[in-house]
Amino acid sequence: MTQVMTYGGHVRAVTRLGLPLVGGHLAQFAIGLTDTVMLGWYGVEALAAVTLAGSYFFVLFLLGAGFGWAVMPMVAAASAEDDETSVRRATRMGLWLSLFFSVLVMPMMIWSEPILLSLGQTETVAALAAEYLTVAGWGIFPALLVVVMKSYLAALERTQVVLWITVIAAFANAAVNYGLIFGNWGLPELGIMGAAIASVVTHALSLVAVVIYGLRVLPEHELFRRFWRPDWEMLAQVFRLGVPIGITSLTEVSLFAASAMMMGWLGAVPLAAHGIAVQLASATFMVHLGLSNAATIRAGNAYGRRDGPHMARGAKVVFVLSLAMSALTIVWFLTGAEGLISLFLEPDDPDRPEILAIGVGLLAIAALFQLVDGAQVVALGLLRGVQDTTVPMVMAALSYWAVGMPASYLLGFTFGLEGIGVWLGLVLGLASAAVMLMIRFWRRVIPTI
Template structure:
């Protein structure tokens, strides 16, 4: 029976689910920052190769993670019955199948990435180091996506705290293995960027082991991994149909940000440095909304499975309220104290520091609007995914990002002469259009939700 929670009750439930997910997202952000900082202390070439390799890996990781994220609403929608528990296991297993298949299909692309990078105009030395990195992390895509499947499975069953603790452990493992293998400490070989790649794979394997042992311990009766090799065609295609639009939606958004980075690169090193710092700061606050969005997907999935639209909408109001409070706090900090946010990223002796700070301050001001739009669109996606609605949102997002946002970034940045702030203004426009379209789709939905037929 649906729990008739007030909006305040929904907010408490969302915080209980969402805060560990926010912490886990921040942990993953810290892992990326640690890799960048430690490679930067090793050499400029290693840093360039690591950043390029991470961008390459993350692009395909986010696409493949669509199948893992499809597991979240599908598991959350299942009833607490013997049949529902069986379906939960089937969904989780086929999520693993799709993740492994996706990873194996992409392996040749990682292995032969050197030729691709040279064709894209990268310097030969950086291309060679990046290819070394990608040949190591490529097979790591298998455990990385499997981790996402298990996190989705456990989060949908309201076991979100384990994601936080596993990520905290992953941060420690990443720092330790980086320190040993990048720099050759404790008698280990000095591997540079290859050491960072091995550290990343180690993190994925340790995280997978921790989540698998936890899942097996908490749900011993479900025999989660018994006869894992047995196919389940019906559920396989259900997860596939729900997951590929999620993956493409994420790829479209990442592609937009990558394209704007290229455009700002045309303006020179100082604008690109300011862009990179401002984007790191904006990302650190965005992961809060991302965690709340995942929690909203779980709550919406529960209501969707029970066919209770009123319950779903009360939860949506609570989620938007929490996200809105974070937006207000972020806007206040971004507008009142932008310079202190940039200081940790810059060398005080760098002669370009004043120029970077001046431009970065203007970008952070634009990022205040950026946060409003980005928070709204990711929350709307969370609600719609909970209702297992992914194809039309994919179309809306692609139109908003690529047919509106990207041209707007170019026009504002170059023909209108606004430079980097103009390029960021185009991001705001694209994300705002996505937010409006996705929110309208959710709030105008008059149908009574219910699980899709198997």
């Protein structure tokens, strides 16, 4: 008879899996933050160009990363069934699809300037961003392959190594940036191109580290033996699962990009306050994202064993942990808003009082935002664990674009709530996604397992 795991056992299992994944996401977040800070020191024009180029790269990366993220539930389910052949097949075809996607989008990296100009960017910033992408764009190859390998290792519950490889990459990125952007340690001062080289080096080092670990610790999977041989059946499965995941992630990011555009209509100061509030909300969101990944792995294991009660208990635990984190964040954002926002501002900045005033209001909304954002990303993680991605993609897209976007515009501009209204629209969009996705998981998925 299978032993029933207690709720305490589920808490221990989720935290053991989830905490390293949370740390890994925070380390990845730190990489982007380091780039922003160092290029901000170097020059405003360089910072603007890399902000634009980074957003461009990230959109393409998110689309391709769906294939890597699809590997996680597939490997988790196969591992639960002791099916090492399927573990190898799914991971290998995830690597294949990531390579194919990288080849497909590389021309968009090399010849990005006309695309950026057509999107209304200034000639100077578009030219600098395109120059950056001609080098940094090559990083999409190792970056997407790293997503696959990290998903493979995480699904096998080897999350500690995922954390440490990301932490080492964050330090390496900071060191190479510091050397090549500013010309320190006898290296040439390359400015924005130094940041591009640092980006590629960081992704490449991460790939080397994760591949070496996988080959040495899990040689029985023989991931790269006869790597050239196609497996069309498994490739189709990873493709069908991965495309909706990539599109779902893209639709959520595009909602936040649209909110930034709306805040820009209100002026530079509201946009600056928005940028700070988003950075703070993104940092705390990494905790929910790590819990979502743990939920995917745990649900994938239960799905492989067809153990519905185990999955239901584990899902309740993840939701409660996410809720607890939201409660802590609400207290933090409501009581420490001014101090948090001040970390991003110069003491003598003439716009400081206005940015603080707007930012405090946005962080109050962000406190509410945490509840629904955490709930929807955990629900998505659970649904991915049972390899249900297409309907959740439609639900998320409708929530973000049919609810969130119009609500942001109406509340912000038609009803005159400005920045607060734009953010309330985000809350409504994310709340809609949370409700629909949770209903799907509890009413449609759990009864069938």
